[in-house]
Amino acid sequence: MMISVSDAGNFLAEYTAWLWGCGATCIRIEKNVERISHTFGMETEVTVMPRHVQLAVRRENSGSMVVFVRKTMRCGINFSINTGLSRLSWEIADRKIGLDEARKRFNRIVSAGYDRPWQVLLLTSLANASFCRLFGGDFVAMCVVFFATLAGFYLKQIMLCYNRDIRFAFLCCAFFSAAISAGAYVFGWGKTPEIAMATSVLYLIPGVPYINSASDLIDGHYLCAFSRFTDACVLTACLSAGLCGGILLFGIGWL
Known part of the structure; x- marks a missing residue:
């Protein structure tokens, strides 16, 4: 099933906002988002700001781009969420899991809070x-x-x-x-x-x-x-x- 630009962009924007909030560096954010977007057949341009993140998303080899903006999450430094979200990007890229499954895993990671x-x-x-x-x-x-x-x-x-x-x-x-x-x-x-x-x-x-x-x-x-x-x-x-x-x-x- 083909993933729409709207669904992929909303997921990537929320993913980026959480990754920034839990303490990831900008270069890690860019690499993780690029890894996921290529798997979904999308191209993204990421702009990270102190309070907001902005993603311009389009299908590969397509001329039109859709912009998504999210407020960065203020959840404090959390290595459990940071590691879990980075691992999720590799699972999407290597195992080719779909967007619905990726969203379920994402919600499970961010709702877990601090580990032990x-x-x-x-x-x-x-x-x-x-x-x-x-x-x-x-x-x-x-x-x-x-x-x-x-x-x-x-x-x-x-x-x-x-x-x-x-x-x-x-x-x-x-x-x-x-x-x-x-x-x-x-x-x-x-x-x-x-x-x-x-x-x-x-x-x-x-x-x-x-x-x-x-x-x-x-x-x-x-x-x-x-x-x-x-x-x-x-x-x-x-x-x-x-x-x-x-x-x-x-x-x-x-x-």
Whole structure:
């Protein structure tokens, strides 16, 4: 059955909006969309903007193009959705699955949300405690950072689950984790409480947006690169404000 330009364009536009929202780079978006469109017998021109994506779709060797516009999804960095959507593009290209089946799989991927939240919570806490040790923290400081990360990251999962603003979530989580780690400094737990305070918010560093902005810059998507870099800077400022607030709450002076 021949796929219409309207059906293919709507699917590709929604696919692109989700792929951008979950943290894919522009070059990955272009390659995945091109892979799917060629399988459907279409040609596409993709324009990725910070808040919208635009696709011009036409049949191969046809002169007329139809433009589709979608608002980018703000679902936060999600490697499960990112990987699932990229895998879907290969399944469409290699297995030649139809549009109806592709849409079913697409809906299943984007509705799954975050994969294994408790496992991610535990591993993130262990990783941040390892960072504390890497910067010279003792065992007590590692334990403090582990529980501070556990509490802060769990709060982040709850706030994002209820669609709270991500900038406000970063500020609250940084404040919560910093307040817990600052308590170790006040009560004199361990020999390196200052390292525990400094590393308690490292799990909030927006490394993926910084990396994606560099990738988009290299690939020539300057507007998207600047947008992602600005978003990352704003999130960094929010976690810094939360860290300062947690330290000041306990009246700890600046070194």
